[in-house]
Amino acid sequence: MFYEVVIPAAGQGKRMKAGKNKLFIELIDTPIIVYTLQVFDRDPDCKRIILTINPEEESIFTSLIEQYGIKKVTKLVPGGKERQQSVFNGVKEIKEDGLVLVHDGARPFIDHSLIKRLTEAASSHGGAIVAVPVKDTIKKVKENMVIETVERSSLWAVQTPQAFRVSILKKAHEEAEKDDYLGTDDASLLERKGQPVVIIEGDYDNIKITTQEDLYFAEAILHKKPVWR
Numbered sequence: 001m002f003y004e005v006v007i008p009a010a011g012q013g014k015r016m017k018a019g020k021n022k023l024f025i026e027l028i029d030t031p032i033i034v035y036t037l038q039v040f041d042r043d044p045d046c047k048r049i050i051l052t053i054n055p056e057e058e059s060i061f062t063s064l065i066e067q068y069g070i071k072k073v074t075k076l077v078p079g080g081k082e083r084q085q086s087v088f089n090g091v092k093e094i095k096e097d098g099l100v101l102v103h104d105g106a107r108p109f110i111d112h113s114l115i116k117r118l119t120e121a122a123s124s125h126g127g128a129i130v131a132v133p134v135k136d137t138i139k140k141v142k143e144n145m146v147i148e149t150v151e152r153s154s155l156w157a158v159q160t161p162q163a164f165r166v167s168i169l170k171k172a173h174e175e176a177e178k179d180d181y182l183g184t185d186d187a188s189l190l191e192r193k194g195q196p197v198v199i200i201e202g203d204y205d206n207i208k209i210t211t212q213e214d215l216y217f218a219e220a221i222l223h224k225k226p227v228w229r
């Protein structure tokens with residue numbers, strides 16, 4: 001299944017405390033965002049990459065795309081204050097009502113077989129996301145007091161890519177914008193309107209590089225599975 005991918009890369013990396021967009025931090029010798037871009041650039045099913053960026057970082061992105069020979073980035077789109085706005089700005093660039101994947105620039109460790117399973121599920125259900133079963137016990141806490149232990153067997157830690165029919169995702173974003181609703185992932189914009197979303201079991205290696213600790217997890221993953229090198 002052919003698809004287009006929107007990669008939100010316009011964040012500030014505040015939790016990384018690196019004083020810059022964390023996507024430019026190098027893992028071994030290559031910036032995080034390059035690993036992510038290369039996965040899709042090398043996927044024959046990927047028709048094009050739409051990258052949403054902070055316009056002040058355009059020259060950095062442009063030189064990385066050139067230096068690493070990334071071919072499928074057809075558009076650098078200005079991101080927004082929130083991830084959701086960055087994604088929507090990217091989705092608006094898509095004219096055909098085919099399949100679109102939304103994938104965090106901060107998640108470099110995904111592979112083509114998982115993408116294939118995801119796009120097949122999305123083409124028959126309208127929306128599909130990657131997730132892994134939660135391993136920790138999760139509790140709801142209020143003012144430092146535990147108020148509820150959440151039944152773990154039904155909990156999944158959601159990742160990206162998230163795959164959708166373009167028209168369904170566009171409508172969900174339009175409605176969320178109209179309702180001033182902000183979600184932390186794109187699937188939540190469909191869920192709130194009763195749209196079906198299926199889960200595909202992914203991989204614990206598919207981490208989102210968010211805080212300093214994730215950098216050494218990431219280097220360990222790269223050494224274990226150099227497929228991304």
Ligand SMILES: Nc1ccn([C@@H]2O[C@H](COP(=O)(O)OP(=O)(O)OP(=O)(O)O)[C@@H](O)[C@H]2O)c(=O)n1
Pocket residue numbers: 007008009010011012013014015016022023052079080081082083084086087104105106107208209210
């Ligand atoms: N306004 C935003 C916020 C986030 N992102 C992107 O969405 C992905 C997931 O967001 P996150 O991991 O939270 O990145 P940051 O927002 O940069 O991190 P922080 O919240 O720590 O600032 C990242 O690739 C990030 O670049 C984006 O395009 N636009």
Ligand SMILES: C[C@](O)(CO)[C@H](O)COP(=O)(O)O
Pocket residue numbers: 083104157158159160184185186208
């Ligand atoms: C979309 C996501 O990666 C799914 O887990 C996550 O919600 C992004 O959250 P962030 O705070 O924008 O990184």
